[in-house]
Amino acid sequence: MPFIDILDKSKRIPFSIVIYGMQKIIFFLFTACSFVSNGYSQVAGDNLAYLPEYQAQLPYFQELITGGQYAEASRLIQGNPYFGSRQFENGTLTINGIVYPEVPLLYDSYLDQVVTFHPIFNQKILIKPEKIDGFVLSNGSSFRFIPGNSDFIHNQNGIYEVLGSGEFTALAKRYKSTKSLREMSQYDAVFLEKVAFFLWKNETFYPVSKANQAIAILGLNPKETKKQLRAAGVNFRQNPERFLQFLVTKSVEK
Numbered sequence: 001m002p003f004i005d006i007l008d009k010s011k012r013i014p015f016s017i018v019i020y021g022m023q024k025i026i027f028f029l030f031t032a033c034s035f036v037s038n039g040y041s042q043v044a045g046d047n048l049a050y051l052p053e054y055q056a057q058l059p060y061f062q063e064l065i066t067g068g069q070y071a072e073a074s075r076l077i078q079g080n081p082y083f084g085s086r087q088f089e090n091g092t093l094t095i096n097g098i099v100y101p102e103v104p105l106l107y108d109s110y111l112d113q114v115v116t117f118h119p120i121f122n123q124k125i126l127i128k129p130e131k132i133d134g135f136v137l138s139n140g141s142s143f144r145f146i147p148g149n150s151d152f153i154h155n156q157n158g159i160y161e162v163l164g165s166g167e168f169t170a171l172a173k174r175y176k177s178t179k180s181l182r183e184m185s186q187y188d189a190v191f192l193e194k195v196a197f198f199l200w201k202n203e204t205f206y207p208v209s210k211a212n213q214a215i216a217i218l219g220l221n222p223k224e225t226k227k228q229l230r231a232a233g234v235n236f237r238q239n240p241e242r243f244l245q246f247l248v249t250k251s252v253e254k
Contacts, residue, residue, distance in 0.1 A: 070108075070115050070124035078181070079191035081110035083174050088117055089138035095131050105135060107143065110176040110191065112156035129157035146171070149205040154196065163241050167251045168199040168206075168218060170244035197240055199248070211236035214244060218251040225250065 073081045080086045084107065091105040093114075106115040106124070114127045114135060134144040142162045149155045154175045163170040173196045178189040199206040199217050208214045214236070215225050228250065229235070229243070236243040 067116075067126040067128055070113070070126050072124075073108075073110065073191075074188075076186075076188040077178055077191055078185075078187040078189070081108045081176055081191060083107045083109040084137050084139050084141060091138055092136040093127070094133040094135065095127075097133065105137060107135075107137060107159070107174075109174045109193075110178075112159050112175065114159070129159060132159075134162075146200065148203055149198070152196070152205070152207070154194075160198070160200075164245035164248045166248035168201045168248050170248045171198045171200050171205075172196070172241060173198065197244060199244070208240075208244065211243065214247055218247055220247065220251060 086106070088104040088106055090102040093100045093103045093105065093116075104117045107113075108115055112129070114129065114132060115124050116127055117123070118125045129145050132145045134142065136142045143159055144162055146158055146160050149158065152173070154173060156175070160171040160173055163172055174193075175195070176191050176193050179192050180189050181187055197208045199208055199214065206217045208217070211229075212222070215222050225247070229246065232246060234243050234246050
C-alpha cells in the first residue's frame, strides 16, 4: 500500500487513511461554514446532523493545526512566557467567524502567540495571529487580534485583552520581557510581566496611563465622573482594569 509522509518522516500513515481523513475534514468544514451568515459567528457543531462525529474530528481541522511548530522558551530564563496557566487548558477559539469550543490553548505573551496542541504528533503548534478573530482562555480572559497600533513598541502580533466595550473598547496589552540576572544563579535571565492600557475606537488606539487621560478621551464630565468613581470605590492606580470597564460603560450613558 502506498504511503505519504506527514511532517515527521519517521511516522508514516497509509495514503488511503490520509485521504479518508481529509475527505471527512473537508466535509465537516464545508458543513460548518454553511452556517456562517448575516455577519455573526456560529458555534462549530451547532445544528449539525453528525455532531458526535464532528466533535471527534474537531481537533484535526486544518485551521487549527497547520501552523509552525512552537519553540519552547530557554530553560535558562526563570519563570515562564505564558499569560495565565502554563499548562494547556480548554478554551474557545474563533477563526474566520467559526467558534471552536474546548480547544487546548496557551497564550505566550512574550512572543504574542497563541499555541495549541497537535493531537497526532504530540507537538505544540502556533496559530497564525492574522487568522484569529479572538479567543477566550479557561480563566475567562477574552482576547482579540486587532491590527494597527504599530507605534506601540510592544504591539508585536496585535493580540489584546478586551476589558469591556461601549462607545469605546477598553484594551489591555499583556506582554512579557526578560531581564538579565547578574548574581550567581542557575538562570541567565527572568521573565517580567507588564501591561499597557488603551481605549480603541474606529481603528484608532488611545494610550491610557492616567485616570484624567481616560476621562478626557471618553469625553466625560470630569467632576461628575470622579464623583461616580468614588461612590463605586474604583481607582485607576489600584485596579486599572475595573476602572476602564466602569468608564466605557458610563460613556454609553452620557
